[in-house]
Amino acid sequence: MFELLATIAAGTSGAGGVEAWLRVESAACARKVAAMAGLLQAAYAADGSADRDQWCLDNWDAVAAHIGAAQRITLHAASNQLLIAVALHERFPLVATVFAEGLITYQLARTVVQRGALVVDPSALHELDRLLAEALSNREPMSMSTLEKTVDAFVAQVDPQAVHRTETRARGRSVDVGDEDGSGMATVYATLFAHDAKAFDARVDALARTVCPADPRTLDQRRADAIGALSHGSDRLACLCESPDCPAGENPPSTGVVVYVIAHQDTVDERPAPPSPAPAPDLPDVPDPADDVSPGENAEPSGTCEGSESDSDERSSNVVTQSESRDRTANKPADERAALDGEPPAMFAGPLRELTLTEALTPAPGRLANLRPAALMGGQFLPGVVACRAAVGATITRIVHPGQAPPEPRYRPSKKLADFVRCRDMTCRFPGCRAPATNCDVDHTIPWPYGPTAASNLKCLCRRHHLLKTFWGGESGWRDEQLVDGTIVWTAPDGRTHITTPGSRRLFPELSEPTKTVQTSRVPLSHNGGLTMPRRKTTRAQGRASRIQREREREYP
Structure with a gap:
């Protein structure tokens, strides 16, 4: 047919x-x-x-x-x-x-x-x-x-x-965060109870008015920034007037919300120096995902140590990661403020009748357009000017490329090595998966102890695909091979191959420079012995039948 x-x-x-x-x-x-x-x-x-x-x-x-x-x-x-x-x-x-x-x-x-x-x-x-x-x-x-x-x-x-009954507005209430489109901005859609919406509107408006009159942002821009302040648990909005004696210019108190941004050193250096310079502390350890531990697998004993910064085989990378926990400063460069805040500049320098067609159709170049772009952990593109704004008041941690450094003599990678792997990969490395690397396990491609704890043998896998590799792998299942530049070659159960490259390769190719070649011993077929797959209380079919029955019996208004 x-x-x-x-x-x-x-x-x-x-x-x-x-x-x-x-x-x-x-x-x-x-x-x-x-x-x-x-x-x-x-x-x-x-x-x-x-x-x-x-x-x-x-x-x-x-x-x-x-x-x-x-x-x-x-x-x-x-x-x-x-x-x-x-x-x-x-x-x-x-x-x-x-x-x-x-x-x-x-x-x-x-x-x-x-x-x-x-x-x-x-x-x-x-x-x-x-x-x-x-x-x-x-x-x-x-x-x-x-x-x-x-x-x-x-x-x-x-x-x-x-029959699928028509849902009431109340039952259909939701909050949706739109996909990031590469502009560094995102859209939020929400349907709330009317009284909650009134309270939200009043709260956002009140936060937007906690700055002094000299703040360069419009009210709409301050209301948008106030939603960000609410998201981070702050009770006020930092003023951007740059006045040293502004009563509203102090940073709001830091909260536990963390956003990871990967940026080049040149981009970060565009931010103004903070009022009180202090040594930047290390990124806080990300709980759980840093462990290359499948359920039932023995973890390494406590007492892991950081890799030596003076190791002659390691080389410093200009890529840094920013851990932003909502603390923002008031000092902002004038050109960035003009690019992001306030009323937009005039579209044309003169009357249209005096411009050629090319001049009328060609937009003026954006300020700070020469800054290298950054990325959120997860691979979303972030323009350099927005990354510059995100860097203000953030904790900056330098990412060290391991170069030809020898493997670490332990199962669990040090924080420095795990940070590098996450910034190199950005997402889960299974084909098609977009789970952010901060929510992933750091997995040994060749299982420990037959494969070393080294950048050439480590990659990020979300928990589901980590379980898939561990329990649905083997000679007739999923197999993976890792190259020294971080490329992963997956072989599916039907023999077809799928290649994934590190998510940082386009924006930060220096993170994909080759690392030390992996030396391995022969992996026995029973290397997963003793591990057990977590089990469901009910099967998928039983759960689906139960949901259908509840839906059929539901009372609709």
């Missing part, structure tokens, strides 16, 4: 070509979805799969990780696609056939699965599948809104208790 559709589309053009290739695209997507369902079926058919359903990282997670690596998407996104694939295959086979013919898009197929999720009676589900397949095959193309109403009408016909 797919080959026939592709052949027909090849001979079309114009609007007809758009429609024909859209059908080919949908049919190809249906094949991809069917392959996902087949991958899960193969996992369930393997020996020991019933026991692995009780694992914390079960068959479903292992298949989702495989799908995520193939598409370079997160585990959550891959798991959602797998859910749609399995539901089409097992619950809506007739709709899946319509999908395979390219008559509906993936978005419409997903809507059918979501709106019909609460139907559990087999006969009712079969009738719903038949009605939907007939409607989607014979009627005119439907919009998403029309399809939702159609599915709800059919669900009400076959199983009234399975």
Whole structure:
């Protein structure tokens, strides 16, 4: 069928070509979805799969990780696609056939699965599948809104208790933080109770007015900064007037909120010197993620020591990490203030009639645009001018590249080495995963003690992918190889390879300079002996059935 559709589309053009290739695209997507369902079926058919359903990282997670690596998407996104694939295959086979013919898009197929999720009676589900397949095959193309109403009408016909009731505004309240877009800014959307919204508005306004009249920011800018102050637990906003005797210019008290920013030394040096210079303390130890310890694995005894700063084999890097705990100073450089605060400058230097077309269309170069950009831990891009603002009052820790230094003679890496690995990697190194390195384990690629504790043998893995490597690895599972520049070559269970490079390579290539080559001894096949996978109290299927039952019995207003 797919080959026939592709052949027909090849001979079309114009609007007809758009429609024909859209059908080919949908049919190809249906094949991809069917392959996902087949991958899960193969996992369930393997020996020991019933026991692995009780694992914390079960068959479903292992298949989702495989799908995520193939598409370079997160585990959550891959798991959602797998859910749609399995539901089409097992619950809506007739709709899946319509999908395979390219008559509906993936978005419409997903809507059918979501709106019909609460139907559990087999006969009712079969009738719903038949009605939907007939409607989607014979009627005119439907919009998403029309399809939702159609599915709800059919669900009400076959199983009234399975209709998704319309949620009230109160039940749908939420706070969403939009994805960072590379500008150094993010957007927050919130739906609150009316009385809480009034209180929030008053609180933000009051914080915005704790500065003196000479502060260069507009009220809107101060209200935005006040939300940041609230997030860090501060009770006032630091004034940016630069006056030494300003009563509002003192730093708000430091809180326990920590934000990690990786920046080049040149960028950090643009910040003004703090009023009272003091030696910068080391970054506080990040709890738990620094340990390369899987559940059930023995940790190293306490008493680890930091690597020597005077080691002749180590070389200093100009990359630093900033640990910002909300303490900000009032002293700001004038050019940065002009770039970030106050009213925007005039768009044109003269009347438009006196400008050439090129002058009118070319924006003025931004101030501090020559500063090297920085990045948040997690890989989000941060313009240099915003990193300069973040550096004010922050704790600065220099990141030391280990160079050709010998391995550390212990299981757990020193804080200095762990900091380097996290700043080099920025995120979990599994294909498609974007978990920040601060939330990851520092994993030995070749397990200790057969592999050394050295930068060339250490990488960041989130806990889920750490468990995946440990318990779903081996000769027939996931295998990884690490190169001296931090590149990881992953081999999937099907033999396909996926390559991931350190997240810092684009902005801070100096962190990916080669480190000492790893010398290893032969790793026995039973090196994970004694480790046990954490287990679930109920299987994934049992939990899903329980949630559906609660949803069907819920009383809606």
